Amino acid sequence: VGNAGAIVRNCLFLNCTNTLTGGAISFFGAGLVENCTIVGCRATNSSTVGGGVGVFSNPGTLRNCIVYGCSNKGGDANISGDVTVEYTATSPLMEGPGNILLAAMPDFADLAGGD
Numbered sequence: 516v517g518n519a520g521a522i523v524r525n526c527l528f529l530n531c532t533n534t535l536t537g538g539a540i541s542f543f544g545a546g547l548v549e550n551c552t553i554v555g556c557r558a559t560n561s562s563t564v565g566g567g568v569g570v571f572s573n574p575g576t577l578r579n580c581i582v583y584g585c586s587n588k589g590g591d592a593n594i595s596g597d598v599t600v601e602y603t604a605t606s607p608l609m610e611g612p613g614n615i616l617l618a619a620m621p622d623f624a625d626l627a628g629g630d
Contacts, residue, residue, distance in 0.1 A: 537569030
């Protein structure tokens with residue numbers, strides 16, 4: 516997402532792969548990710564960016580989301596960059612108001628079917 520002020524809301528990102536930046540979402544301008552589930556995503560060519568969400572250049576906000584099991588070339592890395600994380604379930608626990616530690620894979624209604 517390249518434009519400042521972009522919003523990603525109410526989305527499911529499951530097992531996404533990106534070769535350069537955030538496995539599911541890459542913000543190059545300030546933006547908001549809200550009410551999203553991001554699970555099992557990968558950034559395959561970098562060990563410094565978030566496997567789930569990568570924020571570059573400007574601050575972004577991740578609010579009321581689930582982010583779990585994402586990785587980059589260096590291993591586990593759900594979220595990276597200048598990002599405020601609020602009311603979000605992650606592992607490991609991220610600093611921010613209302614965040615909770617997600618100790619296990621979220622239960623999906625039909626994981627094989629992407630739901």
